[in-house]
Structures are given as C-alpha cells and as structure tokens.
Amino acid sequence: MQALHSRWRLSPARLLRYGWVGFLALLLAACHQDMYNQPKVQTYDPSTFFADGRGSRPNVPGTVAVGAAQTDTYLYTGLINGVEGDVMPFEVTRAVLERGQQQYNIWCAVCHGEAGYGLSAVAQRGGIVPASFHQQRLRDAPIGHFFVIITNGVYRGDPEKDGYQSMYSYASRISAEDRWAIAAYIRALQLSQNATLEDVPPEQRANLGQ
Ligand code: HEC
The missing domain is CATH 1.20.5 (Single alpha-helices involved in coiled-coils or other helix-helix interfaces)
Structure with a gap:
C-alpha cells in the first residue's frame, strides 16, 4: 500500500x-x-492570377457532375421534337402511382386539392384559382403537358400588374422521375372522377350493384 x-x-x-x-x-x-495560414484563395476572394480578377472559377464548359448526366431528353423535358409527348418515359407500376400520390399530396394538393378540383384552403383564402384537372381541356391534354407544367410552372398574368407567377416551377424541388410519377397520378385522379361502367372489368361490375 x-x-x-x-x-x-x-x-x-x-x-x-x-x-x-x-x-x-x-x-x-x-x-x-x-x-x-497557407496562401490560398477563399470563396469569392479576388485573385490577380486570372485575367478576370476572380478567384472563383466557372465550370469548364461541358462539365457534368457524377451521376447528373441528362442523357434521356424526353425524361427531362417532356417534349418530343418540341411537342408535349403522350407517353410515359418509363413503365407505370403500382409503386410509381403510389409515389406519385404521395408526392402530389405533398406538393400539389395544398392548392389543387386532394381530388384535383382546385378546391383547397389556399384557393379559398389565397385569392388564386388553381386549375381543376377535371376540365375537358386537361382531360384531353397529353401526359407530357403535366410534366411540362410541373417543370416550368404557369405564368398567365402580366408581370407588371400581377407581379407573381400563377404557379411556380417545381424543377428544383421535385426530381424528373417524381414529376412524371405525379403526372401519372393526375391521370389516375382524372379517371377516378370520369370513369364509366366500361372501365370496370365485367366480372367486377356486379359489385357495383349494376
Ligand atoms: C401555390 C398554389 C399551387 C401549387 C402548390 C400548385 N399549383 Fe398548379 N396551378 C396553380 C394555379 C393558380 C394554376 C392556374 C394558373 C393559371 O391558369 O393562370 C395552376 C395550374 C396548373 C395546371 C394547369 C395548367 C394549364 O394547362 O392550364 C396543372 C396541370 C397544374 N397546375 C399542376 C400542378 C401540379 C402537378 C402541382 C404539384 C407539383 C401543382 N400544380 C402545384 C397553383 C398551384
């Protein structure tokens, strides 16, 4: 011890x-x-090394970040030769529709309503008129139209007078795949409000009491 x-x-x-x-x-x-304290250029520092005097350099033209190559033009534009296409760029499965439903309810339902009639608290109180997807013009629209609208937004007002866009672009917030999934889900919403007996498989019509 x-x-x-x-x-x-x-x-x-x-x-x-x-x-x-x-x-x-x-x-x-x-x-x-x-x-x-080594000599190095901080973000946005000026630099005498480059002719334009800026330390931050622009991307070399043609640079593509890993995994960010947009090689499928239709997937990213919804256009075929400048015209809105009427096909999905990938197969629509149940999982795609469920993803579309989830994304629609997150991003769009606040204005367009869960059933797509353009009835919502924002419409009621915000003084805007979100389009109803159950109007004939949008029933007839190609599916690419919905993708293009989500990607670019809608501007129908006079920027001088109205000052803001009717519906803003979601391109930076919703991935291209999810924008297509939403477009497919809008098609399902449209059918849900505009179906006829012929759309129901014959063996299931009895369930409807027909
Ligand atoms: C902030 C409210 C708001 C949100 C959120 C919103 N929209 Fe809209 N949307 C509008 C308004 C307002 C219009 C009508 C624009 C007009 O006609 O001037 C419109 C129009 C549309 C149209 C019709 C375009 C046409 O051809 O006339 C489609 C389709 C559409 N929205 C889809 C969507 C989808 C899909 C989402 C979710 C990704 C979405 N919107 C989110 C407000 C909104």
Whole structure:
C-alpha cells in the first residue's frame, strides 16, 4: 500500500517534468498555424492570377457532375421534337402511382386539392384559382403537358400588374422521375372522377350493384 502510494504521489520534481511535457505538447500542437495560414484563395476572394480578377472559377464548359448526366431528353423535358409527348418515359407500376400520390399530396394538393378540383384552403383564402384537372381541356391534354407544367410552372398574368407567377416551377424541388410519377397520378385522379361502367372489368361490375 505504501509503495503504491509513493509511486503515484506527485513530487515537485515530477510535477516539473510533467509540466514540461505538457508545455511541449502545446507547442507542437500550435504548429498547425503554418497549414492554417497557407496562401490560398477563399470563396469569392479576388485573385490577380486570372485575367478576370476572380478567384472563383466557372465550370469548364461541358462539365457534368457524377451521376447528373441528362442523357434521356424526353425524361427531362417532356417534349418530343418540341411537342408535349403522350407517353410515359418509363413503365407505370403500382409503386410509381403510389409515389406519385404521395408526392402530389405533398406538393400539389395544398392548392389543387386532394381530388384535383382546385378546391383547397389556399384557393379559398389565397385569392388564386388553381386549375381543376377535371376540365375537358386537361382531360384531353397529353401526359407530357403535366410534366411540362410541373417543370416550368404557369405564368398567365402580366408581370407588371400581377407581379407573381400563377404557379411556380417545381424543377428544383421535385426530381424528373417524381414529376412524371405525379403526372401519372393526375391521370389516375382524372379517371377516378370520369370513369364509366366500361372501365370496370365485367366480372367486377356486379359489385357495383349494376
Ligand atoms: C401555390 C398554389 C399551387 C401549387 C402548390 C400548385 N399549383 Fe398548379 N396551378 C396553380 C394555379 C393558380 C394554376 C392556374 C394558373 C393559371 O391558369 O393562370 C395552376 C395550374 C396548373 C395546371 C394547369 C395548367 C394549364 O394547362 O392550364 C396543372 C396541370 C397544374 N397546375 C399542376 C400542378 C401540379 C402537378 C402541382 C404539384 C407539383 C401543382 N400544380 C402545384 C397553383 C398551384
């Protein structure tokens, strides 16, 4: 017990030794200043190195970030030779429709209503008239029209007078795949309000009391 005690006791000489080690450790740690203060261009710093005087450089023309190549023109524009296409760029599965429903209810239902009639609290209180998807013009519209509208938004007002866009673009917030999924879901919404007995498989018509 006695031996253990003396081994761990801090004599003044020992304290001095430990103090030195600590001091040296601090001194070494401070060396990082050299790296920290190295000559480098900070964000938006000017620079005399480049002819235009800017330290920040524009992307080299043609640069494409990894995974961001948009090689499928239709998927990203909804246009075929400049005209809104009437096919989906990928297969519509149940999962795609469910994703479309979820995204529609997140982004669009606040204005257009869950059933797509343009009836919502925003419409009622916000003084705007979101389109109903159950009007003939939109029933006849190609599916690419919905993709183009979600991508670009709608501007029908006079910018001078009205000041704001009727519906803003969702291109930066909803991925192209999800914009198509929403378009497909709008088609399902349209059918849900405009179906006839012929749309029901014969063997299931009895369930409707027909
Ligand atoms: C902030 C409210 C608001 C939100 C949110 C909104 N819209 Fe709209 N939308 C409008 C208004 C207002 C119009 C009518 C524009 C006009 O006719 O001037 C419109 C028009 C449309 C039209 C009809 C375009 C045409 O051909 O006339 C479609 C389709 C549409 N919206 C789809 C969507 C979809 C899909 C979403 C969700 C991704 C969405 N909107 C989100 C307000 C909104």
